[in-house]
Amino acid sequence: MKKTMxxxxxxxxxTLTYAQVDKVDIAIKDxxxxxxxxxxxxxxxxDNKIVKTSTYGLASIQDSIAVxxxxxxSINSMVKAFTGVAIMQLVENGKLNLEDPISKYVDRxxxxxxxxxxxxIATHTSGIPDIxxxxxxxxxxxSETLFKKIKELPIVFKPGEDLRYCQxxxxxxxxxxxxxxxxxFENFIKENQFEKIGMNNSIKAGLGDYYNIIxxxxxxxxxxxxxxxxxxxxxxxxxxFPAAGIYSTxxxxxxxxxxxxxxxxxxxxxxxxxxxxxxxxxxxxPRSENPDEGTAIGFDTNLRSKNPVINQLGGxxxxxxxYPKDNVSVVILTNLxxxxxxxxxxxxxxxxxTEKK
Numbered sequence: 369m370k371k372t373m374x375x376x377x378x379x380x381x382x383t384l385t386y387a388q389v390d391k392v393d394i395a396i397k398d399x400x401x402x403x404x405x406x407x408x409x410x411x412x413x414x415d416n417k418i419v420k421t422s423t424y425g426l427a428s429i430q431d432s433i434a435v436x437x438x439x440x441x442s443i444n445s446m447v448k449a450f451t452g453v454a455i456m457q458l459v460e461n462g463k464l465n466l467e468d469p470i471s472k473y474v475d476r477x478x479x480x481x482x483x484x485x486x487x488x489i490a491t492h493t494s495g496i497p498d499i500x501x502x503x504x505x506x507x508x509x510x511s512e513t514l515f516k517k518i519k520e521l522p523i524v525f526k527p528g529e530d531l532r533y534c535q536x537x538x539x540x541x542x543x544x545x546x547x548x549x550x551x552x553f554e555n556f557i558k559e560n561q562f563e564k565i566g567m568n569n570s571i572k573a574g575l576g577d578y579y580n581i582i583x584x585x586x587x588x589x590x591x592x593x594x595x596x597x598x599x600x601x602x603x604x605x606x607x608x609f610p611a612a613g614i615y616s617t618x619x620x621x622x623x624x625x626x627x628x629x630x631x632x633x634x635x636x637x638x639x640x641x642x643x644x645x646x647x648x649x650x651x652x653x654p655r656s657e658n659p660d661e662g663t664a665i666g667f668d669t670n671l672r673s674k675n676p677v678i679n680q681l682g683g684x685x686x687x688x689x690x691y692p693k694d695n696v697s698v699v700i701l702t703n704l705x706x707x708x709x710x711x712x713x714x715x716x717x718x719x720x721x722t723e724k725k
Contacts, residue, residue: 444683452666542610
């Protein structure tokens with residue numbers, strides 16, 4: 369009861385700190401209470417400018433610490449968008465081709481993996497086995513053993529014949545980035561993305577998982593265990609950082625989106641390639657309940673006729689939605705596993721989109 373009252377008091381303080389409470393703050397406050405979200409950061413981009421940044425709730429219930437503009441959140445699988453851009457940077461610099469086999473850059477692979485292409489691992493159409501021994505049980509917690517055990521498993525389907533989301537794909541992309549650049553994945557991302565646009569909080573935080581001590585970071589929570597609010601601890605081996613290891617703020621991700629659309633990282637042609645949905649070997653889109661939905665390099669797409677959207681999600685608690693046609697982007701980071709902001713982020717986006725969906 370005390371924790372609930374404390375949390376509600378921070379909602380109130382966060383809202384009243386603005387000279388004029390706007391409809392976005394009201395909507396976010398209502399959504400947080402409805403979804404029992406502990407802490408949240410919001411950033412909105414319109415016409416290549418950040419037009420709204422706000423913080424709400426608590427970074428730590430235990431210590432009664434509010435989320436502020438410099439609180440860093442684990443962005444989980446949203447990292448795959450950064451890794452996708454890194455791959456396209458290497459393409460743009462003539463260091464690799466998306467149709468190259470991964471065996472050109474990674475040694476001692478199973479024979480069934482050797483002709484799988486970089487594009488196939490970047491779009492989850494490789495058929496490579498995933499990191500899980502069973503649900504929520506990783507094959508191993510250290511990087512070397514994990515990769516060794518994955519290579520002992522059979523492929524799930526022939527490359528290019530189906531789509532299956534798989535963390536191993538981005539483990540391999542990280543290895544390829546390091547092999548070609550001669551740098552660690554962390555240093556490559558910092559030098560070629562973070563530093564180019566001044567993502568200083570992301571630089572200071574470094575890469576890691578929930579067991580690392582990350583200064584000024586939001587503590588992760590979940591209601592998944594018996595319906596009670598608990599801390600979350602998940603191991604992310606170092607070779608999986610290209611899939612889920614970045615800590616950042618909503619504002620810095622918004623800056624990154626502006627840099628991406630302004631061709632700071634890659635040119636317009638390669639941005640188009642980055643966001644083009646994959647087709648299978650038969651020339652058809654992977655099966656989906658929605659024919660407009662697709663999977664691209666590091667991103668998912670929904671190319672509906674009205675307000676098409678490019679998106680990436682992370683850890684069932686973060687969401688980035690980019691609306692290229694409307695020149696609007698929304699970033700929501702939370703510290704609640706199970707918040708699923710993808711279910712309500714368009715409610716916020718619609719407050720900025722002229723022609724609402």
